Amino acid sequence: xxxxxxxxxxxxxxxxxxxxxxxxxxxxxxxxxxxxxxxxxxxxxxxxxxxxxxxxxxxxxxxxxxxxxxxxxxxxxxxxxxxxxxxxxxxxxxxxxxxxxxxxxxxxxxxxxxxxxxxxxxxxxxxxxxxxxxxxxxxxxxxxxxxxxxxxxxxxxxxxxxxxxxxxxxxxxxxxxxxxxxxxxxxxxxxxxxxxxxxxxxxxxxxxxxxxxxxxxxxxxxxxxxxxxxxxxxxxxxxxxxxxxxxxxxxxxxxxxxxxxxxxxxxxxxxxxxxxxxxxxxxxxxxxxxxxxxxxxxxxxxxxxxxxxxxxxxxxxxxxxxxxxxxxxxxxxxxxxxxxxxxxxxxxxxxxxxxxxxxxxxxxxxxxxxxxxxxxxxxxxxxxxxxxxxxxxxxxxxxxxxxxxxxxxxxxxxxxxxxxxxxxxxxxxxxxxxxxxxxxxxxxxxxxxxxxxxxxxxxxxxxxxxxxxxxxxxxxxxxxxxxxxxx
Amino acid sequence: xxxxxxxxxxxxxxxxxxxxxxxxxxxxxxxxxxxxxxxxxxxxxxxxxxxxxxxxxxxxxxxxxxxxxxxxxxxxxxxxxxxxxxxxxxxxxxxxxxxxxxxxxxxxxxxxxxxxxxxxxxxxxxxxxxxxxxxxxxxxxxxxxxxxxxxxxxxxxxxxxxxxxxxxxxxxxxxxxxxxxxxxxxxxxxxxxxxxxxxxxxxxxxxxxxxxxxxxxxxxxxxxxxxxxxxxxxxxxxxxxxxxxxxxxxxxxxxxxxxxxxxxxxxxxxxxxxxxxxxxxxxxxxxxxxxxxxxxxxxxxxxxxxxxxxxxxxxxxxxxxxxxxxxxxxxxxxxxxxxxxxxxxxxxxxxxxxxxxxxxxxxxxxxxxxxxxxxxxxxxxxxxxxxxxxxxxxxxxxxxxxxxxxxxxxxxxxxxxxxxxxxxxxxxxxxxxxxxxxxxxxxxxxxxxxxxxxxxxxxxxxxxxxxxxxxxxxxxxxxxxxxxxxx
Numbered sequence: 001x002x003x004x005x006x007x008x009x010x011x012x013x014x015x016x017x018x019x020x021x022x023x024x025x026x027x028x029x030x031x032x033x034x035x036x037x038x039x040x041x042x043x044x045x046x047x048x049x050x051x052x053x054x055x056x057x058x059x060x061x062x063x064x065x066x067x068x069x070x071x072x073x074x075x076x077x078x079x080x081x082x083x084x085x086x087x088x089x090x091x092x093x094x095x096x097x098x099x100x101x102x103x104x105x106x107x108x109x110x111x112x113x114x115x116x117x118x119x120x121x122x123x124x125x126x127x128x129x130x131x132x133x134x135x136x137x138x139x140x141x142x143x144x145x146x147x148x149x150x151x152x153x154x155x156x157x158x159x160x161x162x163x164x165x166x167x168x169x170x171x172x173x174x175x176x177x178x179x180x181x182x183x184x185x186x187x188x189x190x191x192x193x194x195x196x197x198x199x200x201x202x203x204x205x206x207x208x209x210x211x212x213x214x215x216x217x218x219x220x221x222x223x224x225x226x227x228x229x230x231x232x233x234x235x236x237x238x239x240x241x242x243x244x245x246x247x248x249x250x251x252x253x254x255x256x257x258x259x260x261x262x263x264x265x266x267x268x269x270x271x272x273x274x275x276x277x278x279x280x281x282x283x284x285x286x287x288x289x290x291x292x293x294x295x296x297x298x299x300x301x302x303x304x305x306x307x308x309x310x311x312x313x314x315x316x317x318x319x320x321x322x323x324x325x326x327x328x329x330x331x332x333x334x335x336x337x338x339x340x341x342x343x344x345x346x347x348x349x350x351x352x353x354x355x356x357x358x359x360x361x362x363x364x365x366x367x368x369x370x371x372x373x374x375x376x377x378x379x380x381x382x383x384x385x386x387x388x389x390x391x392x393x394x395x396x397x398x399x400x401x402x403x404x405x406x407x408x409x410x411x412x413x414x415x416x417x418x419x420x421x422x423x424x425x426x427x428x429x430x431x432x433x434x435x436x437x438x439x440x441x442x443x444x445x446x447x448x449x450x451x452x453x454x455x456x457x458x459x460x461x462x463x464x465x466x467x468x469x470x471x472x473x474x475x476x477x478x479x480x481x482x483x484x485x486x487x
Numbered sequence: 488x489x490x491x492x493x494x495x496x497x498x499x500x501x502x503x504x505x506x507x508x509x510x511x512x513x514x515x516x517x518x519x520x521x522x523x524x525x526x527x528x529x530x531x532x533x534x535x536x537x538x539x540x541x542x543x544x545x546x547x548x549x550x551x552x553x554x555x556x557x558x559x560x561x562x563x564x565x566x567x568x569x570x571x572x573x574x575x576x577x578x579x580x581x582x583x584x585x586x587x588x589x590x591x592x593x594x595x596x597x598x599x600x601x602x603x604x605x606x607x608x609x610x611x612x613x614x615x616x617x618x619x620x621x622x623x624x625x626x627x628x629x630x631x632x633x634x635x636x637x638x639x640x641x642x643x644x645x646x647x648x649x650x651x652x653x654x655x656x657x658x659x660x661x662x663x664x665x666x667x668x669x670x671x672x673x674x675x676x677x678x679x680x681x682x683x684x685x686x687x688x689x690x691x692x693x694x695x696x697x698x699x700x701x702x703x704x705x706x707x708x709x710x711x712x713x714x715x716x717x718x719x720x721x722x723x724x725x726x727x728x729x730x731x732x733x734x735x736x737x738x739x740x741x742x743x744x745x746x747x748x749x750x751x752x753x754x755x756x757x758x759x760x761x762x763x764x765x766x767x768x769x770x771x772x773x774x775x776x777x778x779x780x781x782x783x784x785x786x787x788x789x790x791x792x793x794x795x796x797x798x799x800x801x802x803x804x805x806x807x808x809x810x811x812x813x814x815x816x817x818x819x820x821x822x823x824x825x826x827x828x829x830x831x832x833x834x835x836x837x838x839x840x841x842x843x844x845x846x847x848x849x850x851x852x853x854x855x856x857x858x859x860x861x862x863x864x865x866x867x868x869x870x871x872x873x874x875x876x877x878x879x880x881x882x883x884x885x886x887x888x889x890x891x892x893x894x895x896x897x898x899x900x901x902x903x904x905x906x907x908x909x910x911x912x913x914x915x916x917x918x919x920x921x922x923x924x925x926x927x928x929x930x931x932x933x934x935x936x937x938x939x940x941x942x943x944x945x946x947x948x949x950x951x952x953x954x955x956x957x958x959x960x961x962x963x964x965x966x967x968x969x970x971x972x973x974x
Contacts, residue, residue: 044592048812050585050693051572051594053726083808085854087831094811150816279854281863284697284805286727 008208008243011216012168012235016181018160018191019199020063026131026158027054034197038151046156048092053285060129060158062299063190064104067160068127069300070188073108078290081283086276089150090134098130100280111308112180122177123165132157171235175228178202183307186368187332195227202231208242218252222266224259234259238266310335318348327356333371337378344382351385358402375409384412393423397469425472434479437462448484456480497657497711501559504551511562515544515606518564522655525973530630531650533569535609536576543606559714561604566656568647569610570617571597572691580693581625582615584813584820584838594691596660596702596719603718608656611646615840617667617695619643620911623899624842632674633971634937638896641671647705648675653973658706658715662692664699665798666915669927672705673891673940676929679705680712683947684922685730688723694809696802699919708967709928709958713737716950732948740951743962746780751884753788756914762894768931768939769890775963786880790873794916799909800853800866807850813838874921881946886956890914891927891940918944928957929966
């Protein structure tokens with residue numbers, strides 16, 4: 001029995017591990033900085049040596065609470081850590097301190113735009129804290145290596161695991177949700193969102209069911225999704241694979257599959273029969289975490305405006321098109337940049353255009369650090385647009401000025417002044433140039449008089465050239481028209 | 488003092504150092520001399536840190552000479568159970584798997600002893616990973632009871648108890664999970680104190696059962712136990728389960744007055760199977776307390792009998808988790824294998840003794856999916872009941888008086904059946920699973936000349952009352968002054 005094409009409904013849930021932006025690890029004081037020499041950021045605690053004990057990093061708890069509150073979650077007044085057991089050499093204690101029955105927070109949600117543009121609320125089942133494991137380095141490939149080395153720098157780095165409800169309905173939507181989630185983390189300042197360095201990792205659960213039916217199909221977990229693109233591609237592959245199997249009347253097995261980006265395919269890692277028994281039990285070395293309501297209230301009071309709210313406000317307050325608002329709110333740094341510029345010079349649309357078409361060509365808009373380092377601060381960009389609006393320079397000249405600004409970090413006024421780029425708007429001075437152009441181009445004058453209106457453009461061009469672009473083109477055009485008609 | 492004589496108390500020692508009657512070097516050499524002469528027969532030590540001890544003794548001697556001792560323990564030769572991490576000195580847990588493990592750090596209690604000027608003589612023997620009640624389960628050699636070399640010293644802190652009883656150290660630290668300080672103290676005729684759970688830092692104590700383990704002193708008398716507790720107790724930021732409450736002046740709380748003290752005597756501790764000589768000695772001891780002004784009343788603690796079963800679920804469950812890290816990857820024993828799993832299996836098969844393996848299997852089973860609730864979950868509920876019952880009793884009385892053990896020291900090999908061995912802990916376990924402070928003080932001798940222990944249990948953090956009662960009893964009786972004849 002095979003179902004007609006398109007008869008399957010896709011059901012996706014995501015599990016996202018976000019590395020929290022704390023200076024020190026989850027349970028010890030070692031640095032979390034990325035890229036240090038192997039095992040240079042370790043101590044007896046994160047090496048799991050005999051006799052050591054964990055101590056909870058308060059900042060990590062704060063970051064997870066901030067995220068949970070921002071997503072409308074219920075932060076449990078008391079949560080507990082638990083040990084999750086399995087043997088693997090990247091995990092020094094052969095158990096991971098995580099949370100199980102009493103997570104930090106539950107029942108949150110994050111809205112995204114649905115396919116029809118209407119908001120879709122994607123539920124978040126739980127949000128909890130855990131420690132990261134180390135990294136295995138194989139000499140050659142895993143299969144052929146004679147030896148493996150372990151780098152424990154990452155061991156004990158704080159992770160926040162967020163588990164969505166199976167509310168996502170397409171690979172595209174899953175990728176969009178992950179983008180939106182990442183933007184929220186960046187806004188909250190709790191994660192740097194760097195997927196290449198592994199600061200943000202995603203596993204996906206996907207199953208198919210007959211459209212219009214309730215029970216969930218057999219689910220498959222896909223691991224190793226380290227970019228938005230891979231999330232979407234892996235899910236697309238898996239949806240096709242499952243649909244083909246189901247169409248062919250095969251039964252799917254519940255299993256964990258690994259995404260191989262090079263081969264653009266998922267492959268089986270382990271099936272349910274070989275699933276681990278993690279033997280969770282409450283971590284006896286850590287008392288339950290009782291969160292002070294006053295502390296929670298303080299964190300709640302300090303929450304920033306989130307991307308979707310800000311996007312809406314940009315449309316309403318600045319009259320921006322939705323497209324502009326979406327782009328400008330992709331990171332908190334970029335939105336701050338824009339608003340600072342608008343406060344300095346109230347031309348919201350022009351500033352949006354300059355940021356979108358010029359600035360973002362030079363900088364990634366979701367890179368908070370790059371924006372912070374941008375040689376053109378918002379005040380300078382605002383000043384540049386003001387020079388155009390006040391007809392001090394033309395838009396064309398302004399683009400050249402911006403190139404210099406990006407190179408030198410100087411304010412536009414300084415550059416315009418030093419390079420003598422101030423637009424000539426003095427009709428008297430321009431009249432001299434117009435007269436010279438008319439005298440030097442008798443043919444153009446002749447053409448104009450024969451009724452070839454376009455000939456005036458050649459004369460305006462000649463004046464602009466003579467002024468090295470500084471002449472105000474509107475005034476030049478008026479003067480040329482006047483003189484030719486009069487003559 | 489001469490090298491032949493058994494050791495004086497720590498309190499007497501400090502006075503002798505102050506008066507110049509003896510020196511830390513002389514006393515340390517005395518201990519080392521007794522170790523040389525006697526430990527071949529007793530087997531209390533796994534390692535002697537002779538050179539470091541003599542160097543520390545000389546430094547202490549200088550401080551006393553300068554009139555600037557670090558405190559009453561300055562220059563006191565002390566032995567450490569070999570589960571306490573010592574920087575640069577092998578810490579083996581009496582296990583092959585940690586035979587070559589050299590910790591890069593000192594346990595907090597070790598650091599505190601050093602800061603108080605104590606001289607560390609060496610590391611004492613124990614049942615492997617503190618699992619046992621006879622010190623027969625050491626991977627290296629058994630320890631013998633100084634009162635009768637055919638008999639066990641108790642366990643698991645048997646090495647520490649035998650060292651103190653035999654004058655091979657002036658005092659020692661042990662650890663108590665289900666009775667591992669009190670039971671060997673009773674068997675060896677010394678004072679053994681298990682503090683309130685959380686009173687003493689566990690950082691650097693190689694874990695057996697995290698929710699039960701506690702470090703405590705073994706000493707020749709109650710005052711010495713108080714002196715040691717004063718030094719090792721107190722909050723440790725590295726141990727999240729350590730208690731923040733200030734440390735009282737325990738020695739100031741001593742005295743010989745128990746007028747008004749309410750002493751409860753639980754029926755369930757005087758049951759069939761209790762050695763009649765022990766019952767008689769303990770009842771005499773209670774009569775002594777009454778004669779000194781205490782109000783004695785009978786109590787019923789009906790859930791006490793469930794303590795043993797509860798303990799033998801919880802302790803192995805936690806142990807199975809704590810001991811997972813010994814896999815041959817990072818430190819300690821490694822037995823090479825075909826692949827990773829094979830290496831880990833071979834390492835653990837070769838590295839752990841039979842009792843440790845038995846408990847790992849018990850604990851792994853108790854935490855397994857499908858059995859967790861029936862075993863671990865149920866045990867936690869019973870644990871709560873036992874604690875509530877003891878708390879309720881201790882709301883009526885100040886201390887509970889009972890035997891420490893059902894029998895006196897048994898002969899080596901006499902309890903080959905694990906269950907017979909486990910029954911030894913029946914009287915010590917209730918205080919352990921309730922986290923309450925408890926002490927064993929010598930209260931007489933059997934007809935065959937073996938020591939008998941009186942156990943006192945007090946409210947959480949009420950070590951002052953516990954020590955006061957024990958001290959008053961000790962002052963009224965001669966038992967603590969008796970020493971084994973070792974030649």
